[in-house]
Amino acid sequence: xxxxxxxxxxxxxxxxxxxxxxxxxxxxxxxxxxxxxxxxxxxxxxxxxxxxxxxxxxxxxxxxxxxxxxxxxxxxxxxxxxxxxxxxxxxxxxxxxxxxxxxxxxxxxxxxxxxxxxxxxxxxxxxxxxxxxxxxxxxxxxxxxxxxxxxxxxxxxxxxxxxxxxxxxxxxxxxxxxxxxxxxxxxxxxxxxxxxxxxxxxxxxxxxxxxxxxxxxxxxxxxxxxxxxxxxxxxxxxxxxxxxxxxxxxxxxxxxxxxxxxxxxxxxxxxxxxxxxxxxxxxxxxxxxxxxxxxxxxxxxxxxxxxxxxxxxxxxxxxxxxxxxxxxxxxxxxxxxxxxxxxxxxxxxxxxxxxxxxxxxxxxxxxxxxxxxxxxxxxxxxxxxxxxxxxxxxxxxxxxxxxxxxxxxxxxxxxxxxxxxxxxxxxxxxxxxxxxxxxxxxxxxxxxxxxxxxxxxxxxxxxxxxxxxxxxxxxxxxxxxxxxxxxxxxxxxxxxxxxxxxxxxxxxxxxxxxxxxxxxxxxxxxxxxxxxxxxxxxxxxxxxxxxxxxxxxxxxxxxxxxxxxxxxxxxxxxxxxxxxxxxxxxxxxxxxxxxxxxxxxxxxxxxxxxxxxxxxxxxxxxxxxxxxxxxx
Amino acid sequence: xxxxxxxxxxxxxxxxxxxxxxxxxxxxxxxxxxxxxxxxxxxxxxxxxxxxxxxxxxxxxxxxxxxxxxxxxxxxxxxxxxxxxxxxxxxxxxxxxxxxxxxxxxxxxxxxxxxxxxxxxxxxxxxxxxxxxxxxxxxxxxxxxxxxxxxxxxxxxxxxxxxxxxxxxxxxxxxxxxxxxxxxxxxxxxxxxxxxxxxxxxxxxxxxxxxxxxxxxxxxxxxxxxxxxxxxxxxxxxxxxxxxxxxxxxxxxxxxxxxxxxxxxxxxxxxxxxxxxxxxxxxxxxxxxxxxxxxxxxxxxxxxxxxxxxxxxxxxxxxxxxxxxxxxxxxxxxxxxxxxxxxx
Numbered sequence: 001x002x003x004x005x006x007x008x009x010x011x012x013x014x015x016x017x018x019x020x021x022x023x024x025x026x027x028x029x030x031x032x033x034x035x036x037x038x039x040x041x042x043x044x045x046x047x048x049x050x051x052x053x054x055x056x057x058x059x060x061x062x063x064x065x066x067x068x069x070x071x072x073x074x075x076x077x078x079x080x081x082x083x084x085x086x087x088x089x090x091x092x093x094x095x096x097x098x099x100x101x102x103x104x105x106x107x108x109x110x111x112x113x114x115x116x117x118x119x120x121x122x123x124x125x126x127x128x129x130x131x132x133x134x135x136x137x138x139x140x141x142x143x144x145x146x147x148x149x150x151x152x153x154x155x156x157x158x159x160x161x162x163x164x165x166x167x168x169x170x171x172x173x174x175x176x177x178x179x180x181x182x183x184x185x186x187x188x189x190x191x192x193x194x195x196x197x198x199x200x201x202x203x204x205x206x207x208x209x210x211x212x213x214x215x216x217x218x219x220x221x222x223x224x225x226x227x228x229x230x231x232x233x234x235x236x237x238x239x240x241x242x243x244x245x246x247x248x249x250x251x252x253x254x255x256x257x258x259x260x261x262x263x264x265x266x267x268x269x270x271x272x273x274x275x276x277x278x279x280x281x282x283x284x285x286x287x288x289x290x291x292x293x294x295x296x297x298x299x300x301x302x303x304x305x306x307x308x309x310x311x312x313x314x315x316x317x318x319x320x321x322x323x324x325x326x327x328x329x330x331x332x333x334x335x336x337x338x339x340x341x342x343x344x345x346x347x348x349x350x351x352x353x354x355x356x357x358x359x360x361x362x363x364x365x366x367x368x369x370x371x372x373x374x375x376x377x378x379x380x381x382x383x384x385x386x387x388x389x390x391x392x393x394x395x396x397x398x399x400x401x402x403x404x405x406x407x408x409x410x411x412x413x414x415x416x417x418x419x420x421x422x423x424x425x426x427x428x429x430x431x432x433x434x435x436x437x438x439x440x441x442x443x444x445x446x447x448x449x450x451x452x453x454x455x456x457x458x459x460x461x462x463x464x465x466x467x468x469x470x471x472x473x474x475x476x477x478x479x480x481x482x483x484x485x486x487x488x489x490x491x492x493x494x495x496x497x498x499x500x501x502x503x504x505x506x507x508x509x510x511x512x513x514x515x516x517x518x519x520x521x522x523x524x525x526x527x528x529x530x531x532x533x534x535x536x537x538x539x540x541x542x543x544x545x546x547x548x549x550x551x552x553x554x555x556x557x558x559x560x561x562x563x564x565x566x567x568x569x570x571x572x573x574x575x576x577x578x579x580x581x582x583x584x585x586x587x588x589x590x591x592x593x594x595x596x597x598x599x600x601x602x603x604x605x606x607x608x609x610x611x612x613x614x615x616x617x618x619x620x621x622x623x624x625x626x627x628x629x630x631x632x
Numbered sequence: 633x634x635x636x637x638x639x640x641x642x643x644x645x646x647x648x649x650x651x652x653x654x655x656x657x658x659x660x661x662x663x664x665x666x667x668x669x670x671x672x673x674x675x676x677x678x679x680x681x682x683x684x685x686x687x688x689x690x691x692x693x694x695x696x697x698x699x700x701x702x703x704x705x706x707x708x709x710x711x712x713x714x715x716x717x718x719x720x721x722x723x724x725x726x727x728x729x730x731x732x733x734x735x736x737x738x739x740x741x742x743x744x745x746x747x748x749x750x751x752x753x754x755x756x757x758x759x760x761x762x763x764x765x766x767x768x769x770x771x772x773x774x775x776x777x778x779x780x781x782x783x784x785x786x787x788x789x790x791x792x793x794x795x796x797x798x799x800x801x802x803x804x805x806x807x808x809x810x811x812x813x814x815x816x817x818x819x820x821x822x823x824x825x826x827x828x829x830x831x832x833x834x835x836x837x838x839x840x841x842x843x844x845x846x847x848x849x850x851x852x853x854x855x856x857x858x859x860x861x862x863x864x865x866x867x868x869x870x871x872x873x874x875x876x877x878x879x880x881x882x883x884x885x886x887x888x889x890x891x892x893x894x895x896x897x898x899x900x901x902x903x904x905x906x907x908x909x910x911x912x913x914x915x916x917x918x919x920x921x922x923x924x925x926x927x928x929x930x931x932x933x934x935x936x937x938x939x940x941x942x943x944x945x946x947x948x949x950x951x952x953x954x955x956x957x958x959x960x961x962x963x964x965x966x967x968x969x970x971x972x973x974x975x976x
Contacts, residue, residue, distance in 0.1 A: 301708070
């Protein structure tokens with residue numbers, strides 16, 4: 001029988017190598033995951049879901065096309081068809097016109113219409129009359145604007161042209177160096193020229209035919225603040241996020257001019273995140289099923305490795321999300337950039353859910369975990385995207401890339417990497433940590449979340465070599481956390497924001513440098529002696545230093561030019577050799593010292609670790625403050 | 633030649649030692665029993681052999697491969713104590729999935745699955761597993777363990793919680809597998825099952841192997857066969873106790889006395905004495921200790937030690953051992969079940 005088995009079974013190693021075997025097993029698990037998941041839903045449910053989706057789609061499309069229609073025929077207006085205002089009432093969705101002869105007045109100020117128009121005189125009746133009157137005034141304005149915009153001779157329609165130029169704030173001046181913040185206003189033509197780059201002929205001047213003054217501070221729309229702010233000091237450019245789609249040509253009265261706010265693009269970009277919140281529920285459940293019902297035991301005993309199992313179980317959800325993202329992108333007019341920006345978000349959603357499902361002890365805890373992930377990641381991606389046209393901080397969210405894509409703006413590779421790198425990196429680290437506890441001894445154990453989190457980290461600690469490696473691997477998480485701190489405290493007054501950022505940024509880094517060392521000691525993967533603690537501290541500090549240099553990618557998008565960016569990531573690299581050495585190498589000394597402090601505490605137990613960690617954080621924060629005062 | 637060799641296998645969870653220095657070997661085609669009380673380290677040992685739990689120390693070689701090696705996984709069938717099936721799948725679909733995972737070609741897998749399910753008399757193959765009985769689920773789980781046609785099978789409590797009919801069927805099936813040349817590592821609480829199917833056993837207690845060998849060897853080593861010689865001596869219308877010293881067999885309606893001796897020489901000695909006194913031997917019976925009695929003797933005093941062990945077990949160790957469970961209630965229930973089985 002054994003011989004028969006040997007003949008019949010195929011060996012992937014013989015067929016096409018180990019990699020092929022890995023891919024085959026992963027694909028098999030993925031295929032069966034799809035088939036198994038499909039088995040959980042009966043046909044009736046599928047039909048109901050399809051019907052709901054179709055309904056939502058149709059309604060959504062109708063809303064997108066025509067608006068919600070809440071104000072359709074909201075008011076009744078009595079007006080004759082011969083009246084020139086009849087067309088206004090007829091075209092407005094809010095008004096239902098009736099002939100003036102049908103107007104019936106009753107006691108007091110009541111009537112069967114809210115407003116009535118006789119020639120140029122207008123009267124309003126009843127409780128809604130006043131609101132109807134105001135709405136009719138707005139309808140008249142809108143009607144006039146539409147008529148003017150349809151005019152062939154726009155110069156005649158709009159004899160005055162105003163070019164708007166949105167510029168970045170000069171942060172040094174905002175910071176209080178000289179208190180002058182009005183350069184863009186054009187009070188000083190020379191200054192204005194400096195700040196706005198190649199400030200050239202004003203469109204207004206051209207159109208007015210004046211042509212004798214090119215120093216009024218306005219530009220023709222091509223020059224942006226970013227262009228020249230980089231040229232001024234030799235630093236790399238702040239991304240060109242202040243211009244683009246929001247500055248497209250539009251006509252209207254001055255009252256219709258509003259600051260750049262990519263409302264429509266933002267809403268459409270949000271659509272990319274919505275399905276992720278639902279998919280992680282199903283994904284979390286399938287991972288949890290393997291644990292709670294011990295079903296994963298049988299997969300673990302099979303020839304498939306843990307990573308193949310996890311990859312196979314994750315792939316259908318990742319591919320499904322990718323397909324949804326492509327579909328949304330096609331529907332809303334996005335391009336490949338939108339897809340490429342949305343995929344790392346999906347990957348991080350799945351990765352964090354995977355870790356959460358590996359740590360949760362019950363479906364109740366899993367619900368808490370997935371809701372937390374939904375809220376946190378949705379906020380993390382959406383809120384910065386609101387500021388897409390305002391500040392480079394927005395680029396911490398890949399959703400900003402989608403907004404830019406929808407607005408037709410170009411995105412450079414550095415911007416893409418800056419925006420998505422932490423997402424890719426964090427997703428990889430999360431999967432790595434989750435895989436660490438994807439084994440029998442941890443999967444089915446009933447431990448508290450912190451204890452399992454320590455297990456997950458400790459699973460990756462194996463000897464000295466792993467210590468600096470883990471410190472470096474945590475960099476994406478550190479980067480993401482620090483960016484979040486910056487984003488959250490961006491709008492807070494600097495007097496409060498800066499100290500908070502100093503401490504929080506330092507705490508995040510110290511945690512990344514010490515948590516695995518603590519986990520190693522706590523789970524007896526490292527010998528808890530002073531010597532080992534010092535060695536681990538040194539290695540962790542050096543590893544983190546190397547990884548941290550990656551965060552200088554931030555400079556490619558100009559984040560350190562912001563005060564809060566400096567507080568989080570340190571000052572930009574200087575051209576001065578001494579300054580360069582100070583900024584570049586003193587952090588290594590700092591990281592080593594603080595990592596040793598925390599590691600020594602970690603070797604003595606949880607309380608000592610807490611004390612060591614706090615001490616290291618305070619030393620680190622003090623260093624940050626000192627360096628910025630000295631260098632910046 | 634041993635198909636499975638275990639040398640000084642050890643597993644610790646923090647300060648708790650679940651398995652301490654287990655060493656044994658299993659021959660090809662043998663049914664090898666692992667018995668012991670709850671928390672003895674049986675399941676941990678089996679899981680280390682299956683590659684599910686990483687040993688702290690020691691080595692295990694299964695079919696020439698170490699646990700965790702994918703090639704070893706292909707040659708091993710593992711049946712855990714519970715039957716964690718994908719209940720939304722059908723029996724056929726479930727088995728095809730695992731056959732696929734074990735690289736079994738589809739046509740071979742279909743044929744093998746059909747034959748195995750026929751042998752196991754499994755009906756309702758296209759019904760979802762969530763809708764079949766516990767016995768059926770167990771049979772599907774056994775079929776899954778066989779889907780890769782393994783050389784070595786590890787059955788951890790294969791008949792746990794099943795009705796007597798299904799239990800007997802599974803015991804018989806295990807014996808058939810052995811006859812076909814499969815090596816089966818068999819763990820059970822019901823010692824009657826172990827005694828009836830296993831060629832050799834190890835008895836574990838507190839993580840250590842405390843007895844090993846064929847059931848008869850262990851029986852000999854722990855009391856062996858006892859001979860009960862029943863004699864009566866005429867005493868003028870009545871009976872009297874022979875001079876050799878014996879217990880009155882009060883349960884018998886005829887007054888007679890029972891002599892317990894360890895061997896035939898002892899029997900002969902009693903016979904000579906009784907005859908010298910004018911009496912006669914009325915019956916000779918042999919009494920062999922059951923495995924259960926040996927087990928109780930070997931694990932004697934284990935109640936106290938187990939209690940101490942359980943106090944020292946943290947959550948992970950208890951769960952990883954597979955015999956603890958999340959609550960004390962589960963543990964107590966398990967113990968009660970064992971006690972009931974022992975009484976049976």
